[in-house]
Amino acid sequence: MQQSKLGVHSVLERHACEATCDGDWVIHRCPKCDYELWDNWQTGEIKVLNAKANINHSGSFVAPEIEESAEKLN
Numbered sequence: 001m002q003q004s005k006l007g008v009h010s011v012l013e014r015h016a017c018e019a020t021c022d023g024d025w026v027i028h029r030c031p032k033c034d035y036e037l038w039d040n041w042q043t044g045e046i047k048v049l050n051a052k053a054n055i056n057h058s059g060s061f062v063a064p065e066i067e068e069s070a071e072k073l074n
């Protein structure tokens, strides 16, 4: 029998973004908070506004190469 096990990382909130288009930009907006991801399909440029460290924004775009947090280097 298998229990659904919630890992320690499940404290992360999950929000699903909604995508809209504005010219060259595809804008993924979170209806639950002020997170926005702007994805320019022309240039490939990506901007993330109001990213939350403790909220996993899912639904449309995952950017594993974005730094999780700005750790200071010694």
Ligand SMILES: [Zn+2]
Pocket (backbone or CB within 6 Å): 015, 030, 031, 032, 033, 034, 035, 055, 057
């Ligand atoms: Zn959100």
